[in-house]
Amino acid sequence: MGLNLNIQRIILESLEDCSGNVTSIMPVSQVKQIAGRAGHFNNAFSEGEVVCFSYGTSGYLVSALKKPVSYLTQIGIQPEAECLKLFAYHFPKDSIARLLIKYAAIAALDSRYFLCFGQEHVHISSLLSSLPLTIEDRLVFTTAPINLRNSAVVQFAFEV
Numbered sequence: 001m002g003l004n005l006n007i008q009r010i011i012l013e014s015l016e017d018c019s020g021n022v023t024s025i026m027p028v029s030q031v032k033q034i035a036g037r038a039g040h041f042n043n044a045f046s047e048g049e050v051v052c053f054s055y056g057t058s059g060y061l062v063s064a065l066k067k068p069v070s071y072l073t074q075i076g077i078q079p080e081a082e083c084l085k086l087f088a089y090h091f092p093k094d095s096i097a098r099l100l101i102k103y104a105a106i107a108a109l110d111s112r113y114f115l116c117f118g119q120e121h122v123h124i125s126s127l128l129s130s131l132p133l134t135i136e137d138r139l140v141f142t143t144a145p146i147n148l149r150n151s152a153v154v155q156f157a158f159e160v
Helices: 028-035 058-066 081-089 096-106 119-127 135-142 151-159
Strands: 009-012 016-019 022-025 049-052 075-077 113-115
Touching (some): 009 028, 049 058, 081 096, 096 119, 119 135
Parallel strands (some): 075 113
Antiparallel strands (some): 016 022
């Protein structure tokens, strides 16, 4: 599901992508995703325009938009809260962290899919173990983006 807004022009301030402390050039897929918001079939603007303020980035912008779309070979999935709740029913004494480990160990997935939780999610769910939360809430907080390497961020997140 997405929004189809009547947008004719996308103006990018820069093509830099900042992930924590690391700044890099925006991946082609991300450039295409953002640029694709300009102009839509059956809207007021069937063709869109994309420009960038940053000096010297127009070459990268043009080449990124000309590149063919790279198709996904795998899709990440995670269990819905209801599924995890049903799974937890069979292991009533296990923590959410332990349930996630067990779930990952016995999940049977087609080669086109992979589970979207790993050690970080298990660690976050362990940090949440003392809080009185429902399984649904634990799953939401377990999958929320948080930088576990920054102790100040972790402390703040669990104080709020």
